[in-house]
Amino acid sequence: MKKIILTIVAVFAFGLANAQDGKFKLGVNLGLPMGDIKDAYSFAIGVDAAYLWSVGDGFQAGVTTGYAHYMGKEDWIDDAGFVPVAGTAQYSFTDNFFGGLDLGYALGVSPSGNDGGFLYQPKVGYQAEKYEVYAGYKGISVDGGTFSSINLGFNYKF
Template identity: 30%
Template structure:
């Protein structure tokens, strides 16, 4: 029964996207943007800055699909005697967006794999290897118009127990804000 309710909710959201008033002049676009955030939880990193690049196609006037990548840099911090190293995230993700109206509120997510890059070790004074990556998610909610998107996001790479050291869990995630500029590619 719970799955039926979730399926009906998803169908309702998609139907709202189909009948929304999103402009049909711009079906394909490249989104280029930047974001900043504070690490959550903050065991091994403190903050993040990133650049985003995505391609989006409006399947219906209010529903977009595409691909997303970019680079987010997480700044390592000292914790429980560990000198944690910086780490970078390069996502390879699917982009999903819902636009209820031509301008205004929107929401969506990026889902895929986040490649972790940087030093091979979690901390400069540790022998524990940094994981190579994991499941990547970046839900966001924000405001949009024809040219710009302004949003609040949560970005996370799930690495399981890889990279964990006694006294801290290995975490790569943040809550932040960002913006992107839409470059139209036509219909």
């Protein structure tokens, strides 16, 4: 697992070092579990880091990673953690309103036996020059179900 995380960090750092016209974003998000996990998990919290390049008028694409943590409701349910490794795209409908999509894989880091799964996260939001606020639906398809949540997030743009 350490090798995987170090590889992700190295690829992300290389991208940042070679980027010339992109935007770096750091953020946090809070979520309410839905669907398959809503009875077992009470809350989701996460941190995000992304780097996006302008690829067209109002359109940006890049890479994203972070950490997503789902808190179990009962003592016998272990918390679940994931490290997403994904591509991200964002389209600005106006100067302030955007839609976006993250697609990739969420590496399972806890509990033991969590292998992770396919990650998808559509989102819409409001943006200013230095920050953005968004609402989204995060789904992580794992063996036997889906970790899903409705999220509210905040990103600071550098």
